[in-house]
Amino acid sequence: MATTQQPDYFVPAPSWWPFKGAVALFGIGLGAALLVNSVPFSWVPLAIGIAILLWMLFGWFGDVIRESEGGVYSKRVDISFRWGMGWFIFSEVMFFAAFFGTLYYLRSISVPELGNMEHKILWPDFKAMWPMSVAPNGTEPYQVMGPWGLPAWNTLILLTSGVTLTWAHWGMMENKRGQLKLGLLLTVLLGALFLGLQVYEYAHAWGDLGLTMASGVYGASFYMMTGFHGMHVFIGALMLAVMYFRSVKGHFTAEHHFAFEAAAWYWHFVDVVWLILFVFVYWL
Amino acid sequence: MKKRASWSFAALALGTSLSALADYKLNLQTPVTKLGEEVYDLHTFLLVICSVIFVVVFGAMFYSIFKHRKAAGHKAANFHESTTVEIVWTIIPALILVAMAWPATKVIIAQKDTRGADMTIKVTGYQWKWGYDYLDEGISFHSRLATPQEQYENYEGQKPVRNADYMLEVDNPVVVPVGKRVRLLLTANDVIHSWWVPAFAVKQDAIPGYIRDTWFKAEKEGVYRGQCVELCGKDHGFMPIVVNVVSQEKYDAWVGEQKKLMAANQDDPNKVWTLPEMVARGQKVYDSNCAICHQANGKGQGAFPALDGSKMVVGPKADQVHLLLKGKGAMPAWEKTLSDTEIAAAITFTRNSWGNKTGELIQPAEIKAARSM
Amino acid sequence: MTTTVHTPDHAHGDDHHDHHPHGLTRWLAATNHKDIGTLYMWFAFIMFLTGGVMALCIRAELFSPGLQFVRPELFNQFTTLHGLIMVFGAIMPAFTGLANWMIPLMIGAPDMAFARMNNWSFWLLPPAALLLMISFAVPGGAAAAGWTLYAPLSTQMGMGMDLTIFAIHIMGISSIMGAINIITTILNMRAPGMTMMKMPMFVWTSLITAYLLIAVMPVLAGAVTMVLTDRHFGTSFFNAAGGGDPVLYQHIFWFFGHPEVYIMALPAFGVVSQVIPTFARKTLFGYHSMVYATSSIAILSFMVWAHHMYSVGMPVTAQLFFMYATTLIAVPTGVKVFNWIATMWKGSMTFETPMLFAIGFVCLFTMGGFSGVVLSIAAVDIQLHDTYYVVAHFHYVLVAGALFSLFAAVYYWLPKWTGFMYSETRGKIHFWWSMIAFNVTFFPMHFLGLAGMPRRIPDYAVQFTEFNALASVGAFAFGIAQIYFLFAVLLPTIRGGAGPAPAKPWEGGNTLEWEVPSPAPFHTWEQPPSRELVDKLAAQQQLH
Ligand code: HEA
Ligand code: HEA
Ligand code: CUA
Ligand SMILES: [Cu+2]
Secondary structure, eight states: OOOSSOOOEEEOOOOSHHHHHHHHHHHHHHHHHHHTTTOTTTHHHHHHHHHHHHHHHHHHHHHHHHHHHTTOOOHHHHHHHHHHHHHHHHHHHHHHHHHHHHHHHIIIIIHHHHTSGGGGGTOTTOOOOSSOSSOTTOOOOOOOOOSTTHHHHHHHHHHHHHHHHHHHHHHHHTTOHHHHHHHHHHHHHHHHHHHHHHHHHHHIIIIISOOOTTSHHHHHHHHHHHHHHHHHHHHHHHHHHHHHHHHHTTOOOSSOOHHHHHHHHHHHHHHHHHHHHIIIIIIO | OHHHHHHHHHHHHHHHHHHHHHHSSSSOOOOOSHHHHHHHHHHHHHHHHHHHHHHHHHHHHHHHHHHSBTTTTOOOOOOOOOHHHHHHHHHHHHHHHHHHHHHHHHHHHHHHOOOSOSEEEEEEEETTEEEEEETTTTEEEEEOBOSOHHHHOOSSSOOOOOOTTTTSOBSSOEEEETTOOEEEEEEESSSOEEEEEGGGTEEEEEOBTOOEEEEEOOOSOEEEEEEEOSOOSTTGGGOEEEEEEEOHHHHHHHHHHHHHHHHHHOOOTTOOOOHHHHHHHHHHHIIIIIHHHHOTTSOOBTTBOOOTTOHHHHSOHHHHHHHHHHOBTTBOOOTTTSOHHHHHHHHHHHHTSTTOOOOOOOOHHHHHHHHTO | OOEEEOOHHHHTTOOOTTOOOOHHHHHHTOOOHHHHHHHHHHHHHHHHHHHHHHHHHHHHHTTSSSOOSSOHHHHHHHHHHHHHIIIIIIIHHHHHHHHHHHHHHHHTOSSOSSHHHHHHHHHTHHHHHHHHHHGGGSTTOSOOSTTTTOTTHHHHOOHHHHHHHHHHHHHHHHHHHHHHHHHHHHHHOOOTTOOGGGSOHHHHHHHHHHHHHHHHHHHHHHHHHHHHHHHHSOOOTTOGGGTOOHHHHHHHHHHHHHHHHHHTTHHHHHHHHHHHHHHHTSOOTTHHHHHHHHHHHHHHTTSOGGGGOGGGOOOHHHHHHHHHHHHHHHHHHHHHHHHHHHHHTTOOBOOOHHHHHHHHHHHHHHHHHHHHHHHHSHHHHHHHTTBHHHHHHHHHHIIIIIIHHHHHHHHHHHHHHHSBOOOHHHHHHHHHHHHHHHHHHHHHHHHHHHHTOBSSOSOOOGGGHHHHHHHHHHHHHHHHHHHHIIIIIIHHHHTTTTSBOOSOOSTTOOSGGGGSOSSOOSSOOSSOOOHHHHHHHHHHTTOO
């Protein structure tokens, strides 16, 4: 890969953003730890932390965008960004893998075990099944989520959003700026629609079906996994929204648009997670 | 008088700790089960193999360090790889490992085979004591550290005497007949504990909400000691295990005694108690269940709140009944562990002790009613 | 590869190399891999002392039977925080710091790939450490569930546990970003001519370690997140009453935890693979098989996690599978040990302090490896699990392993970092003193474990008294040796030590970092090393 004629590398000047980001996470960590223990005024460090974090994100990415548009990023820097984003997404894959592993363990190992003969001494009335609609300690029964209503629509929405995003990318490659902007806008809107439906579904499940985080491991894993996924959709949609505004401002060229691609990679990753989720959380 | 007692204690302690020295200091404890012996031998086998490899490998290294020094005028040779030796020193260790894992496999399969038991004991880990239920005999009891608190809690002042069984003595030991295959069913009430008696080579975690089993067959009469070996909170270091292995006759006698004792301790659930009776009963319940956290003086300690003057204890009783039944955070739920009478007694006691003077009396029937809510 | 380096001086048109930012900006806003590496190293050392003081509190309490100084809860807090701080605060940051300092120098890159993110990786650590320390002051005290934070004990704790959970999240973010940086730098920024198979061994081990980090830190984050929701949001992942399982936590934790111990071991292997050839004046024996062995260890490390859980009551087949897989790891690790010895064989050895620590490492790490093999045999582990035998095992691989290799690295590269030689006599005193005190501390723990002393207990039966007393004495002696290192070696060297160091202080060194002056200037390899230089050094290392 290393050829003799090397393009430039870029080493940035000292920057205060990372330090501010560290202060921000300190505030968030401290505030959150106090908040979950209902300590009065714990929202103060939390809010300050979040504010600083937002400030940092704007400032830091602002610098990066200026540098990028200023043309200081060489081909080699671009490759670095690609490796960086790729491995970041891999770390996210492992994060979700932990939860899918958990789901597997609960369904195939712990719940059946609690319902077997030996465990009748401890949980005489528990019948193992999945999706579990009553926990071993006999909490209120609740209804489980079926796949073929909203979730199926949501699957369709996310799949479509993948298509519109690719269409936007084609627009970028062929210098059709209108197509680029429209594609991005549609994708973001589809993402927002997905989130809206998800919120609606939660309200329905929590309120009408009695399915809460405390409804045994079925409820716990349901909210944990769809919740983290939803959070990632939100972040991905934000990224794409930024890309939309940047393309409106005339950023990116057909050759040079890794920020857009990174956001697109992320979006596709979120898509794939949903598909697996749909199969294992809702369907099977 | 006191002094003489402590002197003789010291002499005893010295004597026993010396014999303990001879017994088990550098190696595993002397096993009294067949499996224990196999584990013991397996460990010796592993130790020997590892020592031999160590001597050979580091013999070579120190030879080289001695011979191939620059100070000794040695010039560096110029070789840097050899596929042959790489293959050799991949294969030989692999073979050695097979030789180690093979005998181990047999022992593991035997350890895991819990069939054919002569008797079954259910063991429950509590913070911080062990509960034993003899499923065939219907005997149940709790087993706690017998070493008095002042013997180990010497933050200041003179050191009390400690005998050889300091930290390893309990009030109610497990009793089992010699030469019988005993199956243990383990579970826990709050967090994970682990039941370990080194002489039996038995170690099994007790997991709350789950049943795990293991077994042993002690071949020799005697008193065998162990400890909880899974970190289970504040007093993890203070929940020992004692197993008395006795002859069948002694065992049968012990069973008879226990049954009588249990019958005598039965509370009549419909009895209506008077306040002094209930406080006296509550004192016992409190000392054996609550004092470990909330302290005998009711002042609490660290994360454990004081009950003396507590808002909850002097406030409406329904809240306290609910808390005792259901627990909260590190406060255990007592609904499965204590009877209606015992819970009622504990509550009555806390509401009428130290500075708390509510004069309220809680009857077992009230607890029964609260349970069914 | 010419580099645009955006420094303030640059803006003023004065492009002198060694003008660097000053004052707070230099350290808090750093984008220079050397400065950030230095920050990492100092942070790690301070955390090592902090964790060490906790270890001394533990050892003081265990000097004799009875409760002397601390209450049982506080004792458990010390044990927990000692483990967490040493692992996440001392050893891991120290290796990341080394990687920061050395990788760009060793592969001929101008800096790390993402210089600003690099700074964030570092600056996230002090807040995380602060959260951990604050937790001692909150009601209920710090986390006391052991560094493994097993549920459901960890769902019982007070607020300290939540602070610990968020601290772990922050340290996890830091590690992942650090790892992404290392991987990208190595894959994308090598000098012309430096193929993967010509990279110095330390670069290889850092690369593989970084992969391990990216794969397992998110899993740990998932595990502690579930503890958090079990604690506060009513979920029951680790609670049978809702269908969950405490053992599930252990599976997730050790899926992280076992690779984690190799995260602390592989870079150590890398350091030793640099040091031994240098002082044996002979190239590393079996470079290729070293690379393959390291990779095999990394891959195997994902398949052995349940050897920490032999006593939870797994099915016999699982027990056997994990036992076989675990013993297998001894094979590639053995290959590494044999290759080091073959490197020394027929060399022309001298024994400066880095070499002493490296030899000490090989010897004692192997002893720790052997006790690991004994533990891996499930039938025997039933007797040894959660006893001091395990404590002995992992201090042999972590203190005499990871920590000793870090000392070797510091002595080895100190001339390059500071521009001054350390005092060889004092370095040797530090080594021998540490070596002896270490063994006095931890060797007796094998006996304690065999005889039946459980770990994580503040008080013990009287037959364990003598060895505990011995271990406590050793621990204090070992601690004093580290204070000696700080005041008699490290600080004096920074102030001039035994005189200025040449660019290449060690006769045998033939990797790229010795081609830049000592101390290494603020910016290095803005022009990548020439193809000829890279090829020449590769030829000296007999790499082709
Ligand atoms: C740097 C860290 C590190 C390293 C490298 C290792 C390496 C190994 N560890 Fe260790 N281990 C820990 C850190 C580490 N460990 C920690 C921190 C714990 C406790 C965690 C806790 O509970 O808090 C632990 C616990 C632990 C346990 C659980 C014990 C218990 O709790 O019951 C086991 C069991 O299998 C184990 C095994 C091994 C094995 C087989 C290796 C192997 O990799 C060792 C391989 C090396 C060699 C074998 C030596 C060289 C080889 C040769 C010279 C070849 C010839 C040899 C033979 C043929 C035998 N370790
Ligand atoms: C990662 C590396 C690492 C390192 C380097 C160490 C270093 C040491 N460890 Fe650690 N230890 C662990 C990792 C490590 N440990 C882990 C993971 C556990 C398990 C935790 C658990 O069970 O959850 C553990 C547990 C553990 C225990 C068992 C506790 C228990 O079960 O209750 C003990 C007991 O002796 C111990 C002792 C020591 C000692 C004496 C050192 C010494 O090497 C320390 C030497 C350093 C010093 C002594 C510092 C010097 C400083 C001073 C003298 C003060 C000067 C002050 C100023 C300058 C201000 N450790
Ligand atoms: Cu019970 Cu430890
Ligand atoms: Cu391991």
